[in-house]
Amino acid sequence: MKTALITGITGQDGAYLARFLLGRGYRVYGLLRRSASADVIGERLRWLGIEREVEMVDADLVDLSSILRAVQATQPDEVYNLAAQSFVKTSWTQPLLTGQVTGIGAVNMLEAVRLAAPQARFYQASSSEMYGLIQAPIQNETTPFYPRSPYAAAKLYAHWMTVNYRESFGMHASSGILFNHESPLRGIEFVTRKITDGVARIKLGLTQTLSLGNLDARRDWGHAADYVRAMWLMMQQETPTDYVVATGRTTSVREFCRLAFAHAGLDWEAHVTVDPAFLRPAEVDVLQGDASRARERLGWEPEITLERMVAEMVDADLERLRRRGN
Numbered sequence: 001m002k003t004a005l006i007t008g009i010t011g012q013d014g015a016y017l018a019r020f021l022l023g024r025g026y027r028v029y030g031l032l033r034r035s036a037s038a039d040v041i042g043e044r045l046r047w048l049g050i051e052r053e054v055e056m057v058d059a060d061l062v063d064l065s066s067i068l069r070a071v072q073a074t075q076p077d078e079v080y081n082l083a084a085q086s087f088v089k090t091s092w093t094q095p096l097l098t099g100q101v102t103g104i105g106a107v108n109m110l111e112a113v114r115l116a117a118p119q120a121r122f123y124q125a126s127s128s129e130m131y132g133l134i135q136a137p138i139q140n141e142t143t144p145f146y147p148r149s150p151y152a153a154a155k156l157y158a159h160w161m162t163v164n165y166r167e168s169f170g171m172h173a174s175s176g177i178l179f180n181h182e183s184p185l186r187g188i189e190f191v192t193r194k195i196t197d198g199v200a201r202i203k204l205g206l207t208q209t210l211s212l213g214n215l216d217a218r219r220d221w222g223h224a225a226d227y228v229r230a231m232w233l234m235m236q237q238e239t240p241t242d243y244v245v246a247t248g249r250t251t252s253v254r255e256f257c258r259l260a261f262a263h264a265g266l267d268w269e270a271h272v273t274v275d276p277a278f279l280r281p282a283e284v285d286v287l288q289g290d291a292s293r294a295r296e297r298l299g300w301e302p303e304i305t306l307e308r309m310v311a312e313m314v315d316a317d318l319e320r321l322r323r324r325g326n
């Protein structure tokens with residue numbers, strides 16, 4: 001039986017990845033940081049019905065001693081480093097924390113693996129945000145990076161440290177440069193989930209309007225369930241390297257709104273307003289990925305279309321609100 005250690009297991013990708021690995025017979029350990037709200041931790045794992053199947057280890061990414069003990073105790077075959085301060089907008093108000101967790105935290109993981117489980121394979125959650133002010137209309141593994149936020153700068157450091165640990169110490173370390181991916185388990189502060197939650201609230205008569213920022217921004221949106229499969233495939237390759245994971249299709253926030261409202265039988269223009277509070281100090285206008293390498297070497301293809309994902313997200317938010325009633 002293989003053993004995996006997932007940091008960020010309570011987040012969107014961690015939950016989907018845990019389900020995927022359990023389905024393949026893995027023993028799955030997850031890093032859990034202490035919270036005063038212990039009762040709400042693991043809500044995503046509960047939603048997927050796997051909260052009792054994963055084993056939690058107490059650790060925080062910024063505390064190397066805890067990370068080292070976690071790696072030592074679990075002796076994983078595969079380590080997936082998904083933990084991060086992952087929200088771009090917050091990275092301008094908490095730039096140092098973002099650097100500590102998203103940047104240095106990844107190096108803490110690399111060090112812990114190098115010291116305590118050097119044979120383990122390592123996955124780093126890199127991000128299309130590293131392309132930022134894009135240097136090519138469609139981005140692949142050779143496109144130069146131009147980070148546009150403290151989040152992206154921290155991810156870029158973690159990305160290059162992963163490459164360096166691979167090249168310096170022969171570690172089986174790969175980075176997945178994942179473009180945006182969403183699901184019903186996406187954090188509510190991200191634009192897609194904010195929209196589908198807003199649509200559900202409007203549909204149920206709980207509110208009338210939804211305030212957003214830049215409607216012209218374009219993203220290459222895929223589904224998290226498809227993307228965690230790509231992470232695992234990277235870990236099964238003999239030779240580690242970096243892979244872009246993307247759908248190849250770019251869509252504006254405006255068009256996402258239209259699709260989500262239309263799924264509930266609503267007209268987005270009657271409800272969406274623009275509030276400058278949701279604009280950012282610097283914007284990433286457009287991202288569009290070329291996942292040819294993942295297709296060719298991993299045999300990976302996204303299976304869930306944007307339309308199907310939007311429908312799933314709106315339906316899940318309607319269901320949640322009907323159950324909760326607020």
Ligand code: NDP
Binds near residue numbers: 032059128178
């Ligand atoms: P989430 O924000 O949903 O999850 C982040 C996870 O990190 C949570 O489990 C959180 O724990 C954990 N975490 C945060 N700080 C710490 C810390 N100090 N110590 C230990 N754990 C911590 O992110 P996603 O699942 O969406 O993304 C997974 C990874 O992929 C992230 O690194 C993200 O930056 C990256 N990424 C995501 C993309 C996307 O579109 N989703 C695109 C490209 C990259 P807690 O529950 O306690 O807060």
Ligand code: GDP
Binds near residue numbers: 088211213
């Ligand atoms: P990001 O790509 O990781 O920053 O993911 P987000 O979902 O947070 O943002 C995607 C894009 O949507 C960015 O270009 C935002 O500027 C844009 N956007 C427009 N309105 C909003 C909003 O109200 N909230 C968020 N989070 N993003 C918004």
